[in-house]
Amino acid sequence: MVLLLRTFVKTPRQAWTMRRFYSSDITASAMVYSEYGQPSQVLKWHSYRLPALTSNTVHVKFLASPINPADVNMIQGAYPIKPTYQKLDAQDDKLLAVGGNEGLAQVIAVGDHVNELKIGDHVVMAKTGYGTWRTHAAGPASDFQLLPSADNVSMIQKATITVNPCTAYRMLKDFVNLKQGDYVIQNGGNSAVGQAVIQIAKAWGLKTINVVRNRPDIDVLRKELLDLGATHIITDEELSSHETRALIKSWVGNEKPLLGLNCVGGKSATEMARYLGENGKFITYGAMSRKPLSLPASLLIFKNMSFHGFWVSKWADIHPQEEKYQMLQDVTDLMSQGKLAEPKWTQVKWDEETMKQSVDQGISGFATGKQVVLF
Amino acid sequence: MVLLLRTFVKTPRQAWTMRRFYSSDITASAMVYSEYGQPSQVLKWHSYRLPALTSNTVHVKFLASPINPADVNMIQGAYPIKPTYQKLDAQDDKLLAVGGNEGLAQVIAVGDHVNELKIGDHVVMAKTGYGTWRTHAAGPASDFQLLPSADNVSMIQKATITVNPCTAYRMLKDFVNLKQGDYVIQNGGNSAVGQAVIQIAKAWGLKTINVVRNRPDIDVLRKELLDLGATHIITDEELSSHETRALIKSWVGNEKPLLGLNCVGGKSATEMARYLGENGKFITYGAMSRKPLSLPASLLIFKNMSFHGFWVSKWADIHPQEEKYQMLQDVTDLMSQGKLAEPKWTQVKWDEETMKQSVDQGISGFATGKQVVLF
Numbered sequence: 001m002v003l004l005l006r007t008f009v010k011t012p013r014q015a016w017t018m019r020r021f022y023s024s025d026i027t028a029s030a031m032v033y034s035e036y037g038q039p040s041q042v043l044k045w046h047s048y049r050l051p052a053l054t055s056n057t058v059h060v061k062f063l064a065s066p067i068n069p070a071d072v073n074m075i076q077g078a079y080p081i082k083p084t085y086q087k088l089d090a091q092d093d094k095l096l097a098v099g100g101n102e103g104l105a106q107v108i109a110v111g112d113h114v115n116e117l118k119i120g121d122h123v124v125m126a127k128t129g130y131g132t133w134r135t136h137a138a139g140p141a142s143d144f145q146l147l148p149s150a151d152n153v154s155m156i157q158k159a160t161i162t163v164n165p166c167t168a169y170r171m172l173k174d175f176v177n178l179k180q181g182d183y184v185i186q187n188g189g190n191s192a193v194g195q196a197v198i199q200i201a202k203a204w205g206l207k208t209i210n211v212v213r214n215r216p217d218i219d220v221l222r223k224e225l226l227d228l229g230a231t232h233i234i235t236d237e238e239l240s241s242h243e244t245r246a247l248i249k250s251w252v253g254n255e256k257p258l259l260g261l262n263c264v265g266g267k268s269a270t271e272m273a274r275y276l277g278e279n280g281k282f283i284t285y286g287a288m289s290r291k292p293l294s295l296p297a298s299l300l301i302f303k304n305m306s307f308h309g310f311w312v313s314k315w316a317d318i319h320p321q322e323e324k325y326q327m328l329q330d331v332t333d334l335m336s337q338g339k340l341a342e343p344k345w346t347q348v349k350w351d352e353e354t355m356k357q358s359v360d361q362g363i364s365g366f367a368t369g370k371q372v373v374l375f
Numbered sequence: 376m377v378l379l380l381r382t383f384v385k386t387p388r389q390a391w392t393m394r395r396f397y398s399s400d401i402t403a404s405a406m407v408y409s410e411y412g413q414p415s416q417v418l419k420w421h422s423y424r425l426p427a428l429t430s431n432t433v434h435v436k437f438l439a440s441p442i443n444p445a446d447v448n449m450i451q452g453a454y455p456i457k458p459t460y461q462k463l464d465a466q467d468d469k470l471l472a473v474g475g476n477e478g479l480a481q482v483i484a485v486g487d488h489v490n491e492l493k494i495g496d497h498v499v500m501a502k503t504g505y506g507t508w509r510t511h512a513a514g515p516a517s518d519f520q521l522l523p524s525a526d527n528v529s530m531i532q533k534a535t536i537t538v539n540p541c542t543a544y545r546m547l548k549d550f551v552n553l554k555q556g557d558y559v560i561q562n563g564g565n566s567a568v569g570q571a572v573i574q575i576a577k578a579w580g581l582k583t584i585n586v587v588r589n590r591p592d593i594d595v596l597r598k599e600l601l602d603l604g605a606t607h608i609i610t611d612e613e614l615s616s617h618e619t620r621a622l623i624k625s626w627v628g629n630e631k632p633l634l635g636l637n638c639v640g641g642k643s644a645t646e647m648a649r650y651l652g653e654n655g656k657f658i659t660y661g662a663m664s665r666k667p668l669s670l671p672a673s674l675l676i677f678k679n680m681s682f683h684g685f686w687v688s689k690w691a692d693i694h695p696q697e698e699k700y701q702m703l704q705d706v707t708d709l710m711s712q713g714k715l716a717e718p719k720w721t722q723v724k725w726d727e728e729t730m731k732q733s734v735d736q737g738i739s740g741f742a743t744g745k746q747v748v749l750f
Binding site for chain 2: 080265270284285286287293294296299300302303304305306307309310311314
């Protein structure tokens with residue numbers, strides 16, 4: 001078919017445009033939307049024939065895709081990255097966005113001119129906004145990021161590698177030059193990123209002070225996080241007390257933490273910032289309290305602290321492939337060595353009604369674990 | 376005398392300690408304090424004989440010293456730098472702190488082994504906390520920082536060079552790599568630092584958007600700042616209006632400012648931060664509103680803005696002499712070329728009562744100008 005096409009197609013771009021809409025034999029399904037809104041109201045099940053393979057494209061089948069909070073925000077139109085509206089099949093001209101941003105897929109067919117991927121490879125998405133709630137996808141190899149091969153790494157670990165573990169990895173690596181034995185302080189210690197921070201920090205010889213919200217079963221949580229490798233746990237209510245100040249001083253001595261990680265915001269984040277040492281860096285990657293960060297000028301001026309944000313999607317957009325691969329290699333190595341555990345998760349069934357309800361539920365909690373669709 | 380001493384003194388340090396308390400013929404006076412409190416209650420006039428010159432010391436006489444807000448905070452014990460308590464004369468063992476941190480002095484005598492300074496040199500203080508409200512000082516050359524010689528630079532300009540112009544210079548230079556035509560946005564546009572920012576930015580080919588507090592005579596202020604070289608003036612009340620957003624967009628187009636300078640804090644500082652472009656840096660060097668800075672997480676995470684502090688005393692402590700001299704050279708050159716004007720100032724008479732009252736008044740306003748003691 002490719003040979004036939006070449007007889008009347010003028011440019012490579014035209015060739016690509018026309019070729020892709022020859023259908024393959026594969027029937028794909030996807031959770032799609034064409035307008036912003038409440039997920040259960042705007043998400044629709046869409047079945048279509050996957051475009052035929054061309055010499056420059058690959059076919060992948062999805063294995064597992066999580067439902068992340070950002071996916072919900074994106075469907076609501078409340079996320080800075082807009083979905084990619086695309087024509088999914090040859091029979092229908094409608095532009096549709098596929099939900100989901102993170103997921104694991106396996107290469108099932110490779111065009112003649114594709115050298116970067118081979119059949120059987122496990123891949124994640126190269127960019128945020130690609131759409132991972134679908135059974136199959138067809139596209140150039142550059143849409144996908146090869147995962148390093150590694151033993152003893154589960155499908156769930158691979159399907160949830162790009163957001164939470166990579167956020168934790170980068171925040172621990174890119175802002176402060178930490179050395180063995182240094183302390184890091186973070187809130188949201190029991191969030192998915194928080195748990196990855198605890199484990200990666202431990203693997204790298206760093207110590208963590210983890211702030212969590214107080215709750216009736218705090219001792220259960222405390223034990224879980226200590227088991228993961230947390231050095232110390234304190235509750236947000238304890239943060240500003242005289243006793244906690246003395247306690248933290250007894251832990252860190254004169255070596256105050258120089259890195260603070262914040263996904264909460266509001267008053268307790270300010271309290272946490274006060275524990276950082278001179279020239280410390282405070283990185284915000286979330287705002288679970290939905291309250292802004294309040295900064296006394298003295299922390300900025302006299303302690304020379306600086307306040308930064310981190311967004312892994314942006315990081316991935318502006319850093320070269322080699323750096324991304326190195327990160328994925330390091331993180332899968334930690335998983336492979338048992339130093340970064342599979343997150344708690346619950347399976348979401350791949351059917352229209354279950355998906356709608358599950359996406360509405362949206363933000364995955366610690367108790368139930370991350371919602372992951374298995375295809 | 377030095378030769379005699381050498382016969383029985385063992386180490387250079389001991390020699391120094393003993394030698395300095397041989398008195399010179401000079402009677403010095405200083406505004407001193409030995410406990411924290413309200414300036415007029417704790418400041419005292421102190422007359423004493425200046426220590427004799429030694430081979431490793433210099434004598435300076437002060438020409439002019441301003442009264443800065445930080446001087447008041449230091450006397451109140453509310454400043455992160457503590458005063459240096461010192462034994463000023465041979466006749467009295469009491470430890471005293473001399474008020475004032477900034478000032479211009481002239482070298483009047485130089486020990487045999489001092490090569491860095493010569494008689495007639497104009498100097499400023501090498502460190503914050505030295506004490507500049509005094510007629511004379513004696514000490515090693517390293518206590519003082521030579522000023523570059525320059526024509527057409529007034530004594531007042533030299534006496535007030537190290538805090539405000541140097542703060543403006545560093546903030547424009549050290550955080551963002553600005554190029555000709557780039558915009559900087561700042562609040563406190565009519566503060567002493569703000570005025571220096573306007574002038575240095577203009578000299579360097581940068582444009583400024585200056586936020587000032589609204590006031591009845593706003594047009595007078597507007598004209599003054601435009602005459603200094605400000606590109607645009609807006610009031611804090613206008614900051615969040617739809618019209619101002621459109622106006623600023625019409626000025627900057629797609630090249631949003633990447634540097635924001637804040638000495639106010641509170642709500643209007645947050646509003647100002649919203650005008651910064653992606654990856655912009657927001658530098659806090661004061662908090663005139665006495666309110667903390669409130670930061671929505673979206674500015675940190677999605678716009679990748681970062682928030683820093685600047686404190687010129689700290690900068691001076693950790694940077695080498697050559698860098699300080701280069702900065703003073705650049706700033707005096709701008710003054711010499713008429714690009715950085717003498718600040719408004721009023722003279723404070725050098726007597727006990729006037730000093731007490733003037734220091735109590737403390738913070739110098741734009742209307743009356745900076746208070747400067749002439750000796």
